[in-house]
Amino acid sequence: MKLKIAVLPGDGIGPEVVKQAIKVIKTIEKKYGHKIELLEGIVGGEAIDKYGDPLPDETWKLCEESDAILLGAVGGPKWDNLPGEKRPEKALLKLRGGFNLFANIRPIKVFEKLSFSSTIKPEVLKGVDFVIVRELTGGLYFGKPKEIRVENGEEMAIDTMTYKASEIKRIAHVAFKMAQKRNKKVTSVDKANILECSRLWRKIVDEVSKEYMDVNLEHMYVDNCAMQIVRNPKQFDVILTENTFGDILSDEAAVITGSIGMLPSASLGEGTKGLYEPIHGTAPDIAGKNIANPLATILSVAMMFRYSFDLEKEAKDIENAVDKVIDSGYFTQDLFTGNPYAKQLVSTEEMGDLVCKIIEGGA
Numbered sequence: 001m002k003l004k005i006a007v008l009p010g011d012g013i014g015p016e017v018v019k020q021a022i023k024v025i026k027t028i029e030k031k032y033g034h035k036i037e038l039l040e041g042i043v044g045g046e047a048i049d050k051y052g053d054p055l056p057d058e059t060w061k062l063c064e065e066s067d068a069i070l071l072g073a074v075g076g077p078k079w080d081n082l083p084g085e086k087r088p089e090k091a092l093l094k095l096r097g098g099f100n101l102f103a104n105i106r107p108i109k110v111f112e113k114l115s116f117s118s119t120i121k122p123e124v125l126k127g128v129d130f131v132i133v134r135e136l137t138g139g140l141y142f143g144k145p146k147e148i149r150v151e152n153g154e155e156m157a158i159d160t161m162t163y164k165a166s167e168i169k170r171i172a173h174v175a176f177k178m179a180q181k182r183n184k185k186v187t188s189v190d191k192a193n194i195l196e197c198s199r200l201w202r203k204i205v206d207e208v209s210k211e212y213m214d215v216n217l218e219h220m221y222v223d224n225c226a227m228q229i230v231r232n233p234k235q236f237d238v239i240l241t242e243n244t245f246g247d248i249l250s251d252e253a254a255v256i257t258g259s260i261g262m263l264p265s266a267s268l269g270e271g272t273k274g275l276y277e278p279i280h281g282t283a284p285d286i287a288g289k290n291i292a293n294p295l296a297t298i299l300s301v302a303m304m305f306r307y308s309f310d311l312e313k314e315a316k317d318i319e320n321a322v323d324k325v326i327d328s329g330y331f332t333q334d335l336f337t338g339n340p341y342a343k344q345l346v347s348t349e350e351m352g353d354l355v356c357k358i359i360e361g362g363a
C-alpha cells in the first residue's frame with residue numbers, strides 16, 4: 001500500500017517518543033512491502049516560537065494531504081501564560097475540529113506484568129480491558145461564547161457547554177459498534193442530574209441503543225464513574241462520554257494501568273483520516289533525557305494501521321511486539337522501580353529498538 005503520514009513531534013518528550021514510532025513505521029514498511037511517505041511538520045510551542053502560530057498553514061496543508069496524522073505532544077510551562085487562542089494546545093483543537101475528528105478512542109488495557117507499577121492492587125486490575133469513547137469536537141472545548149470579559153468593573157470568564165442531538169447520535173453509534181465487537185456493554189457517562197446537555201445525551205443514547213439490541217446499555221453519573229474506575233474497573237467494556245468528562249476520566253483510567261506512558265489514542269471522523277497520539281502529555285520534567293516511555297506512541301501507530309489503513313495484521317504485529325517486550329521485563333524508568341518483573345532498565349531509544357527487533361524477527 002502507498003501511504004502518506006503527517007508526523008508532528010511537538011514539544012517536550014514528543015520528539016523522542018515519535019522518533020521511536022517512526023522506527024516502527026519503517027520496520028513495518030519494510031517487512032510488509034508498503035510504500036510509506038513521512039511528512040514532518042512543526043506544531044505546538046515550537047511552532048509558536050518560530051512562526052507565532054501553534055498550527056502554521058504549512059503544517060495544516062501537510063495534514064490535509066496525508067492519510068493519517070501522528071502527533072507526539074504539545075505544550076509546556078514556557079507557553080502556559082499565553083492567551084487561549086495562542087497556546088500550543090490550540091493546535092490540537094484546530095486539528096480535531098478542522099478535520100471533524102469527533103470520536104476519540106482510548107483503550108485502557110492492563111498488562112499483567114505492569115500491574116505492580118500501579119497504585120491499585122493487582123487483583124483489582126487483573127483482566128481490566130475497556131475502551132473510552134470520548135466525544136471530541138463538542139462540549140466545553142468548542143462551545144460559544146468562550147471569553148474573558150469585564151462586567152460591572154469585574155473580570156468574568158465564560159465557557160459554554162453545548163451539544164446537538166446529531167453530535168450525540170454519531171458518537172453513540174461509534175460506541176455501540178465498538179461494543180458489538182467486544183463484550184457488548186456500553187456505560188454512558190453523564191451528569192444528567194444537573195446538566196441539560198447530559199439530559200439530552202441520555203435521551204439520544206437511549207434512542208440509538210434501540211438499534212443495538214445485542215448491546216447492554218447502562219447510564220452512570222460521572223462522579224460515580226470516577227469512583228468506579230478505581231473501585232472496580234473490570235465492570236467496564238465501553239465507556240461513552242462527552243468531551244470534558246472523557247478528558248478527565250481517561251487520565252484516571254490510564255494511570256491505574258501502571259503508567260500513562262503505555263496508552264495510545266485515535267481520533268476519528270467519518271472518513272479514514274485519523275489523528276493518533278499518546279494520551280500522556282509533554283512531560284517537560286523528563287524531556288530530552290532519553291528516559292521517556294515510547295510505547296504509547298508506538299501503540300498509537302498500531303491504531304493508525306488498524307483504523308486509517310485497515311491493515312489489521314500490521315497493527316497486531318506491533319501490539320504483539322509490545323506485549324513481548326513487556327513480558328521480557330525490559331522496562332523504561334516509569335515502569336521499572338518497584339516492579340518485581342523488571343529485569344532490565346532501558347532508555348527510550350533502546351525500547352524503540354527492541355520493539356523493531358521483535359517485529360523484524362517475526363517472532
Ligand code: IPM
Pocket residue numbers: 075089092093247
Ligand atoms: C488530551 C489533552 C488535551 C485535551 C489538551 C492538551 C488540549 O489533555 O488529549 O486529553 O484536553 O483534550
Ligand code: MN
Pocket residue numbers: 247248251
Ligand atoms: Mn487530557
